[in-house]
Amino acid sequence: xxxxxVLKGLARESVKQGENxxxxxxxxxxxxxxxxxxxxxxxxxxxxxxxxxxxxxxxATKIDAERVLSEALAGMDDAVLKAVQANHLALQQLAAxxxxxxxxxxxxxxxxxxxLEDAFIASVKEAAKKxxxxxxxxxxTVLQQKQNVGTETAAQIEATMEQFGDxxxxxxxxxxxxxxxxxxxxxxxFTTLASGILIGxxxxxxxxxxxxDEKTK
Numbered sequence: 001x002x003x004x005x006v007l008k009g010l011a012r013e014s015v016k017q018g019e020n021x022x023x024x025x026x027x028x029x030x031x032x033x034x035x036x037x038x039x040x041x042x043x044x045x046x047x048x049x050x051x052x053x054x055x056x057x058x059x060a061t062k063i064d065a066e067r068v069l070s071e072a073l074a075g076m077d078d079a080v081l082k083a084v085q086a087n088h089l090a091l092q093q094l095a096a097x098x099x100x101x102x103x104x105x106x107x108x109x110x111x112x113x114x115x116l117e118d119a120f121i122a123s124v125k126e127a128a129k130k131x132x133x134x135x136x137x138x139x140x141t142v143l144q145q146k147q148n149v150g151t152e153t154a155a156q157i158e159a160t161m162e163q164f165g166d167x168x169x170x171x172x173x174x175x176x177x178x179x180x181x182x183x184x185x186x187x188x189x190f191t192t193l194a195s196g197i198l199i200g201x202x203x204x205x206x207x208x209x210x211x212x213d214e215k216t217k
Contacts, residue, residue, distance in 0.1 A: 007032050007046070008053035015057025015068055025050065025075025030202045033083055038195040040112040043083055044123045047076055051127035055135050065135065069142045073124065077151045080120050084156045086198035087113050090190060091164050109190050114161055117154040121147065 007028065014024040029050050036042040054072040058065045091109065121143065128139035 003032075003035075004045070004049045007049045008056070011050045011053025011072075012057040012060075015054055015063075015072065016061055018061065018063050018068075021068065021071040022075040022078070025054070025072045026078040029076050029079035030082060030198075033079060034195070034199050034202055036195075037191050038083060038086060038198055039191050040116060040119055043080060043116065044119050047080065047120055047123040048127045050076060051124050052130060055127065055131040058135060058138075059132055066138045066142060069135075069138055070145070073142055073146055076120075076124070077146075077153055080116070081152045081156055082201050083194075083198055084113065084116065084153055084160065086194045086201055088156070088160045088163075089197045089201075090194040091160065093193065094190070095164065110161065110164060113157055117151065117157050120151070120153060 010028045011025065014021060014028060017024070029046060032046045032050070033043065036046070051072075054069065058068045061068065087109065091106075094106065094109075124139070124143065128136055128143075131139065
């Protein structure tokens with residue numbers, strides 16, 4: 001079966017089970033991201049697929065749909081936040097090799113990161129259109145509430161852009177001619193680096209935080 005269809009089915013079943021939905025959606029979204037290259041396109045695809053599965057589950061359950069959608073969105077936000085943190089750490093590693101960075105690669109990484117919050121919300125909205133009229137209306141309410149208070153993802157993106165935006169571009173511009181081949185290869189494979197970091201972050205989350213999560217949820 002297609003990987004996206006499997007993911008959609010897992011999201012649907014998570015809603016139908018109804019327990020610890022935020023955590024369940026977070027973990028299945030993270031697992032999907034871990035198995036793919038950590039690009040903007042793949043993050044959008046995962047979010048869209050999970051949302052479609054949530055729509056199916058919400059339509060088939062008697063649980064309050066607005067609460068279901070709100071918890072599912074929070075779970076996806078948690079997962080995408082981890083992806084942003086992985087990108088942040090990857091940028092830090094590249095910054096440590098500042099003399100050998102190439103401007104185009106860093107610029108693309110920062111540009112994609114800057115677009116991620118809008119892409120995240122847009123992917124949810126796109127998938128929400130496939131739901132019933134009631135689901136569409138409830139998604140509209142949930143998304144408006146989330147945009148009013150802001151997502152955790154947006155806050156992390158803002159912090160990352162503040163740290164790396166201007167300073168890294170300037171450093172790269174000044175030092176790009178002295179680049180070393182090894183660091184150039186690292187820059188060219190930025191998404192691979194970020195993907196590896198995400199795996200490490202999620203393994204730490206699963207091993208170190210799971211007992212606390214289970215106690216508090």
